[in-house]
Amino acid sequence: MAVKTTKTAAEEQLPTREEAEAAFALALDARQGRVRAALDKLASDPPQVLILEGGSVEERFSVALWHAARLNCPDPQPPCLHCPSCLQIGASLFQDLYILDGREGSIKIETVRELRTILGEAPRGDGKRVVILAEAQSLGVEAANALLKSLEEPRPSVCFLLLAPQRERLLPTLVSRGWVVTLAWPEADTPSTPELRQWEDALADFIGSGQGWFDRTSAKGAVDAALARRIVLSVQKAQAAVLARRNGGPLGERLAVLPDAGHLHVNDLLAQCQESLDYTVSPPLVLNWLATRLHLAYRHARLRAARGTA
Missing domain, CATH: 3.40.50.300 (P-loop containing nucleotide triphosphate hydrolases)
Known part of the structure; x- marks a missing residue:
């Protein structure tokens, strides 16, 4: 460079x-x-x-x-x-x-x-x-x-x-x-661009279903470091909205089911993603790692909730 x-x-x-x-x-x-x-x-x-x-x-x-x-x-x-x-x-x-x-x-x-x-x-x-x-x-x-x-x-x-x-x-x-x-920190309700919104929706779908995400990230040139950072920031904003009891969009709906310990886990995941991107780890690999762990955290929270009401 x-x-x-x-x-x-x-x-x-x-x-x-x-x-x-x-x-x-x-x-x-x-x-x-x-x-x-x-x-x-x-x-x-x-x-x-x-x-x-x-x-x-x-x-x-x-x-x-x-x-x-x-x-x-x-x-x-x-x-x-x-x-x-x-x-x-x-x-x-x-x-x-x-x-x-x-x-x-x-x-x-x-x-x-x-x-x-x-x-x-x-x-x-x-x-x-x-x-x-x-x-x-x-x-x-x-x-x-x-x-x-x-x-x-x-x-x-x-x-x-x-x-x-x-x-x-x-x-x-x-x-x-x-x-x-x-600088003023990004506001949780700042609207996303149309392109970013598509990625946010796809990630929210994957967190809930475990399907469809890898097809998007595996396309050649689909994800660079700048886009990966914006997606990580979208998860941060959605979580901030949930914790403040505001509308966090589709991502917020998925994160809302997590217990307090689950949100601490998400904080750690996001910090690791940021560090990995700083050290030039492949952006698709970072996002796939994040998506998989968010899906597991969501599924675990839903299972615990189901057992509690059974």
């Missing part, structure tokens, strides 16, 4: 405002108003390492781009979202923006080493050089240690943005060097 360097406007046609603003849409949501206010306060003297936790994968990345625009926009009240810098950042084309993308796989040590050769250079523009590590929990141990070496050297012109679901998913030595900003 190579470092994604951006191109100048001379090399790429400047994106339209609508195209670029789409990347900032989640960051501009009212739910993240507190986060934007916190980043505004940090912008005058930004920390070299900023950790963005909470929210969803997409929200963390959108907020990271918004902060990069905030640090590089020349407008008196940045980000204006319509100057060349903002437009280029929104389209990931900015000359001082570097993205190490762990959303679909691990971030390798070679990628971090490639980045280190760039960091010694001064930014090409008047703002900050921003390095986004999307889903930084995907850093391998060697890559994380290589990154630490870069962080040991003061680089006032560079800002590292480490994105992760929770700070605990990162090496403690990385967290100790950073300033943490927590």
